[in-house]
Amino acid sequence: MEYTILDNEKVRSYIHNTPELMVILGDGELSIREVGDGNLNYVYIIESPKNKIILKQAVPYLRIAGEGWPLSRERMNYEIRALEYFSEIAPAFIPTIYHTNEAMSLIAMRFLDSHIIMRRGMIEGIRYPDFAEHITDFLAASLFKSSSLYLSSEAKRSLMDRFNTNTQLCKITEDFVFTFPYMEHDSNNINPKMQSVQKELQNDTEFKVQMLKLKYLFMNQSDALLHGDLHTGSIMLNGDETYVIDPEFAFFGPFGFDIGALIANLLQSYVSHFERSKDRDLQEWLLETVEEIFVKFETKFLEHWNGIRESALLAQGYADEAVLDSFQKQFMEMIFRQSIGFAGAKMARRLFGIAGVEDITGIEDLDARARVEKKSLAIAKRFVREYEKIANIKELIGIIKEESK
Numbered sequence: 001m002e003y004t005i006l007d008n009e010k011v012r013s014y015i016h017n018t019p020e021l022m023v024i025l026g027d028g029e030l031s032i033r034e035v036g037d038g039n040l041n042y043v044y045i046i047e048s049p050k051n052k053i054i055l056k057q058a059v060p061y062l063r064i065a066g067e068g069w070p071l072s073r074e075r076m077n078y079e080i081r082a083l084e085y086f087s088e089i090a091p092a093f094i095p096t097i098y099h100t101n102e103a104m105s106l107i108a109m110r111f112l113d114s115h116i117i118m119r120r121g122m123i124e125g126i127r128y129p130d131f132a133e134h135i136t137d138f139l140a141a142s143l144f145k146s147s148s149l150y151l152s153s154e155a156k157r158s159l160m161d162r163f164n165t166n167t168q169l170c171k172i173t174e175d176f177v178f179t180f181p182y183m184e185h186d187s188n189n190i191n192p193k194m195q196s197v198q199k200e201l202q203n204d205t206e207f208k209v210q211m212l213k214l215k216y217l218f219m220n221q222s223d224a225l226l227h228g229d230l231h232t233g234s235i236m237l238n239g240d241e242t243y244v245i246d247p248e249f250a251f252f253g254p255f256g257f258d259i260g261a262l263i264a265n266l267l268q269s270y271v272s273h274f275e276r277s278k279d280r281d282l283q284e285w286l287l288e289t290v291e292e293i294f295v296k297f298e299t300k301f302l303e304h305w306n307g308i309r310e311s312a313l314l315a316q317g318y319a320d321e322a323v324l325d326s327f328q329k330q331f332m333e334m335i336f337r338q339s340i341g342f343a344g345a346k347m348a349r350r351l352f353g354i355a356g357v358e359d360i361t362g363i364e365d366l367d368a369r370a371r372v373e374k375k376s377l378a379i380a381k382r383f384v385r386e387y388e389k390i391a392n393i394k395e396l397i398g399i400i401k402e403e404s405k
């Protein structure tokens, strides 16, 4: 089938010509709505008298920037591969996939009717008591089981081969997370009240050196298959269930990158509520959730690890308990610290770069928004500068509270 960009009518005829989707939707009139509000793709909700599905198509340009910004639609191939892989490793957290078509750069999935995008829930001040439990199940399984701590050397390398060519989306992150927001760049989008603060950051040598270190880690540390863009817009949930969506940025990168992205987004919500709801209990819950994510992730990751005796890294008979204990301790510290560094980068980029987060950009009063942005930047700067030496979660929470006073 030749690639063509869909619209509502073309979606209708695509469905009618795709028996596996017709089985799910059944006969009867289809109602079709385009609802994508992300930066990259088009998303349709298709409803029949019997059922509802989601159909997502990648177009050969960056949606947020328009057709003048070409971007390979092959990104959908990586999203499909990642969703299929995560469905095997952590099926409870991936919506059912009904149909994929790499030639058309599209995927059709279960419509999650009682779930909302987590960012929306965070803006509305909804608490999700089981979220940390769910997301650490997903993170520990997906990160551990795609790494050299679990796979054989051959299996790890052949899995990497399936994602290594997701170069354009990795480059987006290299540019828009680690580079452009801290220099003069046309793509930047800055609150006028924060222009001078961004100018200062451009001359902050220590911050920029640290950012280069993080960028280098991102580019070169191929620990595990990452989602690659795990912000609260890539999660749909309700009080009982949590689903991870949109892994088009999937690639082999550092363990701490997805964790950092998630922590950054929870903290952006935390700072936003100084002006949004002013609900101190909600903010406390957000900090408790950050803490819980680190604690539960470490416990679950080690549970996976302790369950296996041989992998690409560890040959049978090489490591006694003392060797393994000492190595694991240092390893978990490395993940914790790098997660903090990446959280800092992910927070800072949202303040000045092309894509802000609605938690903050949605605050209409620019002075109030700048107050939130300054808190977010203060936390981000500490994280980026100090990530290599932050000893534990207590110290981390101390920094967040100190910088958001």
Ligand code: SR1
Residues within 6 Å of the ligand: 039, 062, 064, 172, 173, 176, 177, 229, 354, 355
């Ligand atoms: C240029 S695209 C902007 C951002 O949208 C995605 O969600 C990624 O975070 C990317 O950096």
Ligand code: MG
Residues within 6 Å of the ligand: 038, 039, 229, 234, 246
């Ligand atoms: Mg996305």
